[in-house]
Amino acid sequence: MYTLSANQYGKGEIHLVRIYRDSPRHEIRDLTVTTALRGDFADAYLTGDQSKVLPTDTQKNTAFAFAKTHGEGAVEDYAIALARHFVESDPFATEADVDVLVDAWDRVVVDGAPHDFTWVRRGPERRTVGVVASGSGAEARVEVTGGVVDLVILKSTGSEFHGFHKDAYTTLGETDDRILATSLDVKWVFGAVPADWDAAFDAARTAMVSTFATWHSLALQQTLWQMGQAVLDAVPSISTVTLKAPNKHHFLYDFTRFTVEPPIPNENEVFHADDRPYGMIEATVSR
Amino acid sequence: MYTLSANQYGKGEIHLVRIYRDSPRHEIRDLTVTTALRGDFADAYLTGDQSKVLPTDTQKNTAFAFAKTHGEGAVEDYAIALARHFVESDPFATEADVDVLVDAWDRVVVDGAPHDFTWVRRGPERRTVGVVASGSGAEARVEVTGGVVDLVILKSTGSEFHGFHKDAYTTLGETDDRILATSLDVKWVFGAVPADWDAAFDAARTAMVSTFATWHSLALQQTLWQMGQAVLDAVPSISTVTLKAPNKHHFLYDFTRFTVEPPIPNENEVFHADDRPYGMIEATVSR
């Protein structure tokens, strides 16, 4: 009578740390991996028959194992290998997602030298990697996305906002100099395989950050459009970039209400950084 | 050279509380509202011209104002009115989203009687309402979704998991009696307007919860399918329901490793409630 439409299952937030210790100078990779399989799994829903269901626990085990067996290249290589493995080895899976959040660690400096095996966590920014694998043989397909979440960036000038549409509920004042701050959540789609996944990420991130800094902004919308273009300029293998940017409001604090003598000026110096609500600007830029 | 594809802008997480105080027995409504507009806004991105952009601050002001002027009916009525307002009054908006998270408050009982104007917050579960409005006149359209997030539910028996597919990475044991626990994130689409929005929500929620309790589960997949069907059975105006359910693992704690005498039995009595990773099962059930 009813229809089972879209369905998938997998393991969320497998937090794995891989240490590379073949030389005295160790390396660290800190990944939070989420897997999902789609395919011939309707029986598990309709009748409870699990005979085609590879447990999410097994998906987890495999994510850990592949960190050893397929962990030498870029994170993208690991994710592709894991997603391809599910599609190729599981007779019931036709499509597999592997999504990775990458936590960054900075090597500690001791007496002026980077330490061999100690790091401090750097955040809140995290790089993201997404892979969708399907088919096999000549039909094998892999789609790769990259991006970053929680990249919090702020400029203290070089941002205006005026000339906007007004209605009977509009009370906002116009400004030609404000703080512009956001927490970027950006995802880009690779239309081709870049020569170097890490270099592609670095180039895309640098393009975004530099553009945010140097573009004189008439609105966060305009800044996003410029950032998206800059990513496409910087990384030819990226075909599309989607940016979601909350406008994290910094309100100039009103000192004129105080009766202190002499009055305290506030020429864009002291701001209240508010939590909620926030503007939310979204844009997709494509070749 | 490049194309601005999808774009939208709005205000996120406007937290408003509406008190109804026309009688000594007050009522409370606690809403977190997010708005988004789509339409003729490309200039804001491409040239920085804001003349067609109704500020997100104005969207916020309007959300508060409508809590007074259109806050008497169901939350759905409020959200529809707000979304329609944006589409009809803003010459540049062709489509408006209004999404609402509803926090629940329980009236305090004092000396056996419900108090007139004091409540305690109940959570973590929150009802959701989503509206997408577009067009006008004969073309006017409104799509309404409902749902619930963070509905944490657990059954201590009546759940099995066995007979699953195995490969070289599989280590999970089979079980015919386990804890089944999840934190439901469910969204349903209304294909028609129900007679009573609140009654529709209650019926859908009751159907889900009752089915989770009474259906003897061979897998979380099967339980979701049954829950989705139960929602469609219970609320004829709902056309589709999508369920996302993390499998919040409760691992039986292994006491056999202890050398305590006498040994401590653990017949499905003491569990470790783990945080991450978790299974993640998703399904959409449609008429």
Place this chain on the structure above:
Amino acid sequence: MYTLSANQYGKGEIHLVRIYRDSPRHEIRDLTVTTALRGDFADAYLTGDQSKVLPTDTQKNTAFAFAKTHGEGAVEDYAIALARHFVESDPFATEADVDVLVDAWDRVVVDGAPHDFTWVRRGPERRTVGVVASGSGAEARVEVTGGVVDLVILKSTGSEFHGFHKDAYTTLGETDDRILATSLDVKWVFGAVPADWDAAFDAARTAMVSTFATWHSLALQQTLWQMGQAVLDAVPSISTVTLKAPNKHHFLYDFTRFTVEPPIPNENEVFHADDRPYGMIEATVSR
């Protein structure tokens, strides 16, 4: 040259779920347990000698084991047994803390009847239990605290705030009718063992909630003092109660700035629930 002063070690946030299944009607207890030991542990710090250190992993194991062997009475009985165990069985521990956060679950109602083995999580409020055990034999001591965290409570009238001290930085207006809302974090000390731990908790909580509702408040300070007294009135075995209460501001939204016709009134009906900053009022009330 330097001195090791205070030191302790233990296990944080052991999340254990205990199911009681001796009859068809199961019971659930959901505890997050933190342990800490103090005693003759300086060597572990000073020389790295661990021979007196019972691993935190063992403390965790014991917390799970005691959920089976000592889990029949109140949570306080469990926590006391666990803390006494550490002090009595570990030759190097002179004092043990056991702190417990208790998550509440409501039994699901199916067709009008409470279900035997299915529950929905109720929050955000959590009951707390704290035990400090020391000494042995005639010197054996146990101190027990109780309390609640994240008890979010709101009254929509019956609260004033005026006549306060002002200086040159004061801009706040006076009000004789406002929303009063807080998220209570309360801890009480038992000076004696009550007849029934659960009844004591219920009586203390009821006293607090009822007083918050019924006391006409001239300030959150005054309400806290009344609530503290009410707890001491209601539970003779409680000797001291400490209340920490953020003043969760609900600001009346200013509609007078809009140019809508007719103007929209806002007579204490529509509020912005702000996140930060918040007032923070603290008080300890003792016999």
Place this chain on the structure above:
Amino acid sequence: MYTLSANQYGKGEIHLVRIYRDSPRHEIRDLTVTTALRGDFADAYLTGDQSKVLPTDTQKNTAFAFAKTHGEGAVEDYAIALARHFVESDPFATEADVDVLVDAWDRVVVDGAPHDFTWVRRGPERRTVGVVASGSGAEARVEVTGGVVDLVILKSTGSEFHGFHKDAYTTLGETDDRILATSLDVKWVFGAVPADWDAAFDAARTAMVSTFATWHSLALQQTLWQMGQAVLDAVPSISTVTLKAPNKHHFLYDFTRFTVEPPIPNENEVFHADDRPYGMIEATVSR
């Protein structure tokens, strides 16, 4: 009948951002300030009389104003000025706390050069400053604490744990090579005023991080003791340091259970980073 013992009130989490823009190269300071006053405030509790209560809203206003008028020196200078202001200008306050969390921002690099007015947020680590001011004139006192929270640090070798005390509940294996990871929450007390607050912080932080890296650890306890000593060595004006360090467990993943051929080795390379529970080690080191 009952006694009002300890009491205080203030404003929590005032999030203020101060921009220094006297030259084209701006500077940013991002502070979350919490204030609390103690003094002659019993009437507010006992009778509701607010005539001695400076509103928390005024405390907030003053925190913003002082960011302009007293924001040129170190954060410690700002916090001292604000705390002294409350004690000296408010006739009813005898003691004032000002606690500050400092969020760090890294200047963006564009084309190899640090940008004048754009930064990216660095976390999760935050510097802390605490001031308690009391008295006036000859009795004027100021106590200053410093510290850091959420300093997440990890070493991939150079850490052992063995030879510990065992009982019937002990199952933990011994190891002579493990990951040691923690999230430091450290507070130090200044016994004297250092020549330079920022230099003192940097020296203390460097001492902690270097010691964590270079000290071959027999237990987290031992590492903390060494770190505490290193702070006291590095900053003569610090009299006491208190360290709280969760042992963030990284469990070696067991690949021996897989039936993959050839077997996959795991020689301290692939770990599961668990969330909860965690060890919690605490120590205070004093001169």
